[in-house]
Amino acid sequence: MAFTYFFYFYQFHLHFEEQLQMFLFTKSYFYDFLSRPGGLTDYLGTFFMQFYFVSWAGALIIAFLLILLQYQVFAISSKINNYHKIDYFLISFIPSFLIWGLLCNENISINILITSIIILFFAQLYLILKKRAIRWIFFLFASPFLFWIAGGEFWIFNLICFVIELFYYKHLKISEYFVLALLMIITTSSPIIFSWLARLQYPLNRLWWGPWYSRYPIVSPTTFLLSWLSIPFSIFITTILPETSKRKNAIILKSLLFLVIFSGGVFIVIGSSDQKKEKIMSYDYYARNEKWDKIIELANKKDPKDPLSVTCLNLALAKTGVMGDAMFRYFQNGIEGLLPTFQRDFVTPFVAGEVYYHLGFLNTSLRYNFEAMEAIPDHKKSVRAMKRMAEVNLLNEEYKVAEKYLNLLSKTLFYREWAKHTLSIINNPKAINENTEWEKLKKYQFTEDFLFSEQEKDQMLGLSLLHCPTNKMVYEYLMAYTLLNRDLKHFYEYYPLGKEIYYKKIPSHYQEALILFWSIQPLGLDNIPNMIDVPVKQKFIQFVNDYSSEEYKTKKELFQKKYSQTYWYYYYFINQII
Known part of the structure; x- marks a missing residue:
């Protein structure tokens, strides 16, 4: 049993x-x-x-x-x-x-x-x-x-x-x-x-x-x-x-x-x-081990509601390249479900640290992992934090510091092989770059010092994008940040920053946000550019008509079923739930 x-x-x-x-x-x-x-x-x-x-x-x-x-x-x-x-x-x-x-x-x-x-x-x-x-x-x-x-x-x-x-x-x-x-x-x-x-x-x-x-x-x-x-x-x-x-x-x-x-x-x-915690831990475990499809599979069974699970889901959507098309198909609870605010505990910084690591904010990820480890009440060290700190110091070319963490990990049972392999390539930049993830992160990492601000996350994302305009994940997080804040003005201003990122077509939620932004301008829907797909235009017109009528108030469940997977529904209704 x-x-x-x-x-x-x-x-x-x-x-x-x-x-x-x-x-x-x-x-x-x-x-x-x-x-x-x-x-x-x-x-x-x-x-x-x-x-x-x-x-x-x-x-x-x-x-x-x-x-x-x-x-x-x-x-x-x-x-x-x-x-x-x-x-x-x-x-x-x-x-x-x-x-x-x-x-x-x-x-x-x-x-x-x-x-x-x-x-x-x-x-x-x-x-x-x-x-x-x-x-x-x-x-x-x-x-x-x-x-x-x-x-x-x-x-x-x-x-x-x-x-x-x-x-x-x-x-x-x-x-x-x-x-x-x-x-x-x-x-x-x-x-x-x-x-x-x-x-x-x-x-x-x-x-x-x-x-x-x-x-x-x-x-x-x-x-x-x-x-x-x-x-x-x-x-x-x-x-x-x-x-x-x-x-x-x-x-x-x-x-x-x-x-x-x-x-x-x-x-x-x-x-x-506590099955609620078990579910949160499952999202965190899959995020830690980069099993993005498993996270999306979990979310497809039941929408996550708590911020940490939603954070892992959004990270999985970004890593699989579908964030702009699928983000609002799932429940969103604001910025906390995208980039959680730093908490002095040993749970939230680990999850947030995963996001910042994959975005290329390596030093922020390092700090979050260190703070999480130091916040463990029984003062034990964390293999998860040690491994991440070793990786970040390796990418920062702080080889002596990385070696210190790797030597500790080499004395463990399940992390020994990884640590020994990493120690063997620690002074070999060519071998380090053979790891495709590390090569990408080295390209994304900042070359100049700056002060990371918790209160200005959009500006931090903007700085990262200016440093590396091809960082698709940072661009999508910047767009998501403005959308979750219902800040259509800045969304429209930031949107052109993605000109160096190749999309076969404009992601669905970006189209929904753009048409919503243009609809509240003086010209209204009359001069919407051709970049918006016809089905999106038609659905938005239908949404406006349904929302303008009194009928939706008596058929809220039907209205929700019809539009809950659009950005428009989040913009007008989800704030009532949060």
Whole structure:
């Protein structure tokens, strides 16, 4: 179930998480993780997360770890019950379902699952130690050790050990209860003790609740607590429930238990899923990997509405050469769906950076990717940003800087071959120009410094077009910018800038904008040049007649169906929707 879910229905969440890490196969990288509490599980989590690059591998890892967690819970509970009450096997699925729900959040790390597995492994070791003195010595050292390698969830080990002592070994004297309670207090205070002894530079609340289970340092611990406590609860509850195997209604009870647990699990997973984000991530993934036809295919199934998805769609239309003919066949939500405003987060700059990279604004793309990487809340480096920054510095002929990024990427698993190949041609301009995309971008890039202005994007596009008049994509983005702003005056002024760009015919939306511009001039429709196709003229006249009549107000759906794929409909109506 978990494999099917993450591979078929949630794969783009995996790709999104993969791009926000950079696992390096180096000793220093490993030692850096070991130097902080919870570092080992964070290291293992990042190691597994790199395999999200291949969605089926990521789904397989998550599914395997969830099954392993369920097996460990069942193994401990069945051992405590002397292998009776195996009818309650289904209860062991509760922690796996809860953690599965947590993993639906792209900001919750797989660390939380790995930590639970490590804790249960130590609990299994505790369970096989027969001598009490040895067990308690093991407990005294294992609990603080778990805090250091696994983080704030370590105290779940204490609770499980308490349940084991109470229901498996039993027969404790009052003095032994006192010793056990003292051990519990000492070991549970590990965050305080380590914070004082090791001078840890973390707030105490972060040491208790993490600190590496979530990408954000400050989170509500409620959901974590629920999933953590479900582990000792699933073990404890089986010790107090009666056996059902000898009852006449055993089959009914098992069926009810199955229904409750699995329907509850499905409810948790579905309730935790965010298909809206999954759709946005799919657009971003395809844009990142330049799968333009996939983006258009997605949009043909259902119009994207959010700005980031529309940004990726417009980029795909431009890259496939149909922007001027197809842009307004899809929903448009203004300039934010063309060139998103810079946001201080780790999502929007990546998407906007893709657009600026393909437009030839290489330094702007570099800045956006760097800012996105630095905005990642857990301070990890991003392979996506590193790769883009290496490319831009290579094209800028900043070979030493590019080499620094490429050397890091060469120590990763899935980007190693690309990095090594790029390193081999780093001082060979001829080999660099053999890459058709890089050759084109070097032609587009600015040769003089200028200050990029977020508030004057049309002027930035204009400067780029003046620098390289054959840059078709920049020209189409400039035209799209004026059209989305309903700025027909500047559209008409900028339109001749495309004289060096070859079109077999004037793109449809440009014709629609031109005829609309001329229609509001003093001469009206009487002197429209012959450059406008006859079908476009006829459809515009029909649009004007329909819009002028009162009939369209009572037949808005019919009117929308008839004209929604024209620029005229956007010009007059979409502002009401936005």
